[in-house]
Amino acid sequence: MTCKAYRAAILHSIADPAEVGIEASYEYFADGLLVVDNGQIKAVGPASELLGTLAADVAVTEYKDALITPGFIDTHIHFPQTGMIGAYGEQLLDWLNTYTFPCENQFADKAHADEVADVFLKELLRNGTTTALVFGSVHPQSVDALFEAAQHLDLRLIAGKVMMDRNAPDYLTDTAETGYSESKALIERWHGKGRLHYAVTPRFAPTSTPEQLTLAGKLLGEYPDVYLHTHISENLQEIEWVKSLFPERKGYLDVYDHYQLLGERSVFAHGVHLCDEECARLAETGSAVAFCPTSNLFLGSGLFNLPMAEKHKLNVGLGTDVGAGTSFSLLNTLNEAYKVMQLQGARLDPFKSLYLATLGGARALRLEDKIGNLQPGSDADFLVLDYNATPLMSYRLKQSKNIAETLFVLMTLGDDRTVQQTYAAGNLVHQR
Incomplete structure (x- = not known):
C-alpha cells in the first residue's frame, strides 16, 4: 500500500x-x-x-x-440478534425467551450465518464502528461466518461462541465439555489470525453450570491473551436469579471471580446495578465494563453509574448491545448516554463521550497501542x-x-x- x-x-x-x-x-x-x-x-x-x-x-x-x-469501538454487541433489533415489549428474561433464543437458533445453518455476518459488518462500518467485541450464537459456525467476513475486510474484531449449558431451550444448549472443546477449536483456528481475536463467551452466570464456568476459566488459563466476554448486573430480576442459583457466593460478581473469569481482558456488559465493592474489585483485576445505554433504556434495566466507575478508575467502554440496543450507531448511543447521566444529575462532557467511543473502548480491550487514537x-x-x-x-x-x-x-x-x-x-x- x-x-x-x-x-x-x-x-x-x-x-x-x-x-x-x-x-x-x-x-x-x-x-x-x-x-x-x-x-x-x-x-x-x-x-x-x-x-x-x-x-x-x-x-x-x-x-x-x-x-x-x-474509528469507533463497540465493546458489546450480539451479531445473531441483528434480525430482531426493535423487538417489542419485554424486560430482559422474558425478552430472551420470547425473541432471542428462537432468533439465535437459525445460526445452526452456516448459510444463514454467512448472510447475517455480511449485513452485520456492513451496518457496523456504515455507522463508523471499526472494532467490536461480539457475541456469536452457541453454534461454532456462527463465529466462523463472522470471522471469515471480518478477515476479508481486514477488520480488528473480537468474537466468541456462546457457552450455555442450562436454563435455555434444549435446541440452543451445549454441554460443559462441548462448550470447552468447541471454544478451544475456534481459538486455535482464529485467535491472532490477521487482526482477529477470540473471546471466551459464557452468556451469563444463570445459563452456565459451575462445571461450564470452571472450564471457561480453564480456557483463560490455557490461552492467557484471549478475552472473556459476558453479562453482569443488568436487571434486578436477573440478579436475584443468580443469587438463587449460586447461594454460596456473596454476589453476582463473586460468581465470576470464584471461577477465575476476572482479568485484564475480561469485559462485562452492563453493570447497571454494581455496588462500590464490585466496581473496586473489577478495577483491581483490570477488568472492564461495557456501558450500553440504548439497551438499558429499551429493556428498562436501569441507569449505569459512570461517576462511580470513574471513582474506582474502572475501565469503561461503550456498547450498542444490538439487538436490545436499538441502533448500531455509537453517535446515537452517546446521545442516549448523555441522557442517562442527566437522569442521575451528572454531566457527560462531549470529550468524555469521544473518549468512551474510541480510546476508552480501546483501553477496555487492552488495544490502545493499536486502535482508539x-x-x-x-x-x-x-x-x-x-x-x-x-x-x-x-x-x-x-x-x-x-x-x-x-x-x-x-x-x-x-x-x-x-x-x-x-x-x-x-x-x-x-x-x-
Missing part, C-alpha cells in the same frame, strides 16, 4: 478526561493532516507543518466541512464525519463556536448518515 494523506479538521482522545481534565484529554487540529502508510498511521498534526514533509507522489485527499476521528504507529482505522450530513445538522453547526460544541452536536444529531467514509487498516471499507 502506498503512502496517502488526508486533510480535514482532526480530533482524537489521548487520555481519559476523568484523570487528566478535559483540556489535556484530546488533540485537535482545525486544519489537520493524517498520513497513512501500509495500513498504519505515520503522522498526524497541523497540515501547515506536515504537507512539506510528504514525498511528491503522495496523494492528499481533502475534505471540506468534515472531521476525521478514530490517531497516534503514529496505530492501525489506520479512522472516520470522516460530514458536518453537512443532514440539513438540520448543517444549519446547527453553522452556529457552533468551538470544537466542543461541534462534537456535542455530532453526538446529539448524528447517526449513520454522518459517517461519510470509514477506513480500516488504511482501506476504504465504507463510502456513504
